[in-house]
Amino acid sequence: MNQTIKQPEEFNLKNIFIGNEYIIPIYQRNYAWEQEEIEQLLGDIYDSSGRYYLGSLIVDEITPNTFSVIDGQQRLTTIFLLLTFLKDKTLSKKSLRFEAREKSNITLNDLSEKANLDKDWFYSKEIIEGFDVIKNYFSVEETKNPEYRNQFLSKLQNILIIRTQVPKQIDLNHYFEIMNTRGEQLELHEIAKGKILSIIDKDMPQYKAVAGLIWDKCSQMDSYIQMNFDKTSRKNLFSEKWDIFLCSKPEDLLSKISLEKELSDKRFSLFEKLEAPTIETTTKADDDYENERFESIISFPNLLLIVNEAMQNSSTDDDSTLDDKKFIETLKKHWANGNNAITFIYNLLKYRFLFDKYIIKREYARDYKEEGKWSLQMLQIYFDQSKSHEKPSYKLTYAVDENVDDKKTETLRSLQSALRITYTSPKTMHWISKALSKLNENQDSDLTTVLEEYACKKIDEANYKDASGFGIDRIVFTYLDYVLDRDKVCKQSIPNFQFQFRTSIEHFYPQHPIEKEKWNDVSLNSFGNLALITVSSNSKFSNLDPQSKVASYPDTIKQSPKLQLMQEIMKENGNIWNEELVKKHKEEMIMLLTREIEKYKKA
Known part of the structure; x- marks a missing residue:
């Protein structure tokens, strides 16, 4: 039977939802994009010049102008969250819906009306976290460049998506089989x-x-x-x-x-x-x-x-x-x-x-x-006597043998993970190139020294002494956490500390305290009052006071050695966290970072 094939259509981000409704079918997984994918998309938009193709969207038309999304739902949902954050007037309550996922629909609807939700049981945690990543991204970029949002908005007209409609009465199971067999178009x-x-x-x-x-x-x-x-x-x-x-x-x-x-x-x-x-x-x-x-x-x-x-x-x-x-x-x-x-x-x-x-x-x-x-492990051969064949075994890269806990490897692993969660966009992962280039010259190179020097150079370029609030570069937080853990500065060091993907700047004393005095902006946004935690943890902390945060969410405190140190300082001072302690803590941390930087300037 001949089927009419509709030609792919080109939409920009300003009109993809105008007059159209998209439904995410039940067989599609829920929204799953995290910080790295979301920030990559936002960065691609901002870095674009002229017409830029963001990707494709494959749909099945259910009724006129109502489409079931077959492929591209993660990107489409992220675009919806972005336009919601930007308060785009082209969106309606029916612009994007999930089939048989009422929690997701309530979240999308309430986001468009309130644009500020807590993670209550009736909301989709994944969608709220995605929205929070976008909010945090713009907060950071606008602190560095007040015109960032206007410049970003000016790009949207030229950011394009290709929407392709599958033919009517097509067997979608067969379509998926063809897609999986043939794969996507030739990659670069x-x-x-x-x-x-x-x-x-x-x-x-x-x-x-x-x-x-x-x-x-x-x-x-x-x-x-x-x-x-x-x-x-x-x-x-x-x-x-x-x-x-x-x-x-x-x-x-x-x-x-x-x-x-x-x-x-x-x-x-x-x-x-x-x-x-x-x-x-x-x-x-x-x-x-x-x-x-x-x-x-x-x-x-x-x-x-x-x-x-x-x-x-x-x-x-x-x-x-x-x-x-x-x-x-x-x-x-x-x-x-x-x-x-x-x-x-x-x-x-x-x-x-x-x-x-x-x-x-x-x-x-x-x-x-x-x-x-x-x-951080190297591979070597191991002969399995029981199965009579050779197999791989793994030992810490700098360990003498397989069962030795190696401090050198542990330190380098921590440093690299700090850099990995800091520079999440692939185009900013220069630290890997630096490391490989040095190893190519000499495999006995001290990689920890190479990468510490790289991080210190980045901090020195980041106005770390004077920056505040969202204007503080992530590397300042992550490298400081690395040093605090490396040197076991906290009296109660976090056991087996592992860096997580943390993008949210936490105000230990809250921006909007409940029934307590609001601090002035200088103290509130001081480096001494801030730490880096995950987006989801920041939502939990919300406007709680420092004492309640420590009592209610001890696992969140353990996400950051700096936050752990702030907790210890508060407890040593009669469970009080005030502006004087913030000032002193900032001075001590800046001094610590300055010593690190000077160490490599003299080298």
Whole structure:
């Protein structure tokens, strides 16, 4: 049966909801975007110049101008929250609704009317947290640039979304099957791969198969690079113990990688499975577990840009070099000729090995199987006697052996996690490039010193002594928390402290106290009265006084060593938190940061 196919339509953010109603069907998951995705979208909008395509929206028209959202609901919901925050008059109560999720609908409706909700049981916690991320983002940016909101609003007319309607009477199950099988359109990193392999095929054809293989292996980011290769290539490339990169130049790749073994791996595995199913199944299960155990802190396209920046070894940060909107332009020099291309492939593999060994990951195992924890471990071989096969084992990167608790690794892990939660946008993750570049020069480099110096430089540039309120850069808070934990400054240090994604500036003495005197803005927004906590925790604290916060939410206090220290100061002073203590605490913390900065200025 012929079906009328409607051409994709182009909408800007100012008119996507005008005259249209969107319903999120029950089979779609609830709103799930967090700080990183939301801030990435907001940053993309603000950084855009001219017409900029934000993404696509695939819908099924139920009745005229009423659409069921098939794909793109996370982005569409975020846009709705953004326009609600900006008090856009194009929205109505029916602009966006969730099918059979009344809590989400109540939240969207009340947000548009009140724009300030607590996390009561009848509201969607995820939607409120998303809205709070947007509020906090604008508070921070407007403190640094009073014209930020007006500049942001001026961009919306040119921010475009492509809405595609599926044909009438289409079998949606079949549609999803096609989407999952075929995948999305060609991505930029696939275009870059094609360009690089094409010039290698032209100038240095003997390297083409090896280059393509390395690219594919490096693209699998959530496992250690060694485990992406066949066992023969693994030992040739990374030693008998799997823990050293043995290639010193691009030419070594040809002799180290067993192409025949790699390319016949699937056929060989099938043969093994037929001949010895028990052994193969066990090994495969182990491999699957290892590949699900870790999660990279960056994506493969981000890795390509970071490798490019690390190769340049620049002394200054240029966000455009890590900006995926300039992906092809940034990388095109690597396919100017075959030599450039194979050099980049070699460096991609080398830097990927260094990344896995020396840069943190999220680990999901044992007690942290659900929420994960920061992990800094290196991979090495372990022979499992009971199963008679080799498998990976992990030890702290700088530990002497697998069971040693290593202070050096613990400190570096804490520092890197502080930087990770500070610089959440991929285009600001220059600290990874700096670390990899230094390791490339010398693997014995003291990474803690390298990254502490980097953080101190950022703090020094941030007007840390005079900034207040939302004008204080996140790095000032996160690095201070790192130092307080590193040096165990608090009398009761937070056991096993782990940095969380914290973006909300908490006023320990509240901005709008209940039945208590309101402080002047200088004391209220002083660094001595502030700490960084999660958005959800900030909502819980609300307008409680410091004493109630400490008594009611002890776990929130443990999110920040600075907040823990403020609690201790208050208790030492008769459970009182006043403006004099705020002033003194600020002076002490600024002095501590200044000592850190001076340490590296003298170096």
